[in-house]
Amino acid sequence: MDSLTLEQIDEAIEHGDVVCVYLYTPICGTCQLAGRMLEIVKELFPHIKFCKTDINYIPERAVEWNIESVPCLLIFCNGKLEKKIYAFHSVPYLYETIKSFL
Template sequence: MNTYFWIIFGILFAALIFSFYRRYKLVASMSKVPPSDKLIILTDATFKKQIAKGVALVDFWAEWCTPCKIQGPVVSEIAEEISDQAKICKLDVQHNQRTATQLGIRNIPTIIIFKDGKPFKKFVGVKTKSVLMKAVNAALKA
């Protein structure tokens, strides 16, 4: 019976190591995707002015956040497609804590779509491009 335990333990341990390796490779490949030139990088000083008019999608993120590294390329793709219709922005919460605190950002990634300076829709966690595009289009039509 003791032998079976170690065999099962070994198999489970190998599966765990393999899953960590796959996640590492995914994050490493996502980190190599350059951000879009059409993204607007926000700070505490520029935040209110940038979201004041029209529709703005703001990705609240931090460099150390693994899910944020997965969400980043999705936001860049959206910027490439619709930056002429809506502002697509990123705000690093680690370096711009005042804005994040005022908006009650407790988990990242958080994406908020603003319409004329007011929050229109909020997403917490990694979201697909289609979900975000649908929400931006809804804000543009509202």
């Protein structure tokens, strides 16, 4: 999962049915673990767009989306923010949660 710019993320959200946006910071150990979990989940949903970005580079959007902490996974459906996940729990949990939006 490559880091994307805000413009690339906005484009994906605007044009995707289901889009997952992963917010992290590079020095966060929990974020690193969550990122590895998402890499696995991403492989299970090849038709879903997964984006990630360092929250430090999008402070205005963090406020707009009311992000409380990282790691955070945002699930957008047809351009609308549907769910925020802060506790990643496990790969099966993430899989089932994302699957529920299909």
